[in-house]
Amino acid sequence: MEAVFYAQNVRSAFKLGAVRGVVMLAAESSGVPVVEHSATEIKLAVTGFGRASKESVQKMVKIALALSETPHPDDASDALAAAICHLNTEKLRAQVKASYEAQSAGRG
Numbered sequence: 428m429e430a431v432f433y434a435q436n437v438r439s440a441f442k443l444g445a446v447r448g449v450v451m452l453a454a455e456s457s458g459v460p461v462v463e464h465s466a467t468e469i470k471l472a473v474t475g476f477g478r479a480s481k482e483s484v485q486k487m488v489k490i491a492l493a494l495s496e497t498p499h500p501d502d503a504s505d506a507l508a509a510a511i512c513h514l515n516t517e518k519l520r521a522q523v524k525a526s527y528e529a530q531s532a533g534r535g
Contacts, residue, residue, distance in 0.1 A: 429509050430463040464512050469505075472512035484508050 428450070431443060454461050464472075471477040473487045485497045485504045491511055498504040 428461060428463050429469060429505065430465045462513060464509060464516070468516075469508050469512040472515050473508045 428447070431447070451461050467477040470479040470484055473479075473491065474483050476483070479487075481501060481504075485501070488494070488504045488507045488511065489497050492507065498507055
């Protein structure tokens with residue numbers, strides 16, 4: 428899930444907060460862990476630049492997933508970018524943990 432940094436409109440902020448709350452509750456109730464990544468973190472993971480444009484993110488999502496077309500609406504490519512970021516982040520965390528555990532086992 429993309430972490431919310433700011434909202435330009437108060438009504439939109441309240442609606443977004445309500446939707447996020449429902450999504451988080453549904454996920455947790457179903458045993459699905461909720462993980463948040465900032466927009467900058469997602470852009471960095473997908474494009475290599477944390478301040479990349481929406482168009483750059485869409486293009487890289489298309490390339491990374493070998494899609495014939497750019498995902499539409501924009502929210503679809505945003506969600507896919509968040510998923511790509513999360514998968515890559517979790518893979519790296521697992522590698523770091525395995526390396527640490529291997530080093531720790533060698534010391535014991």
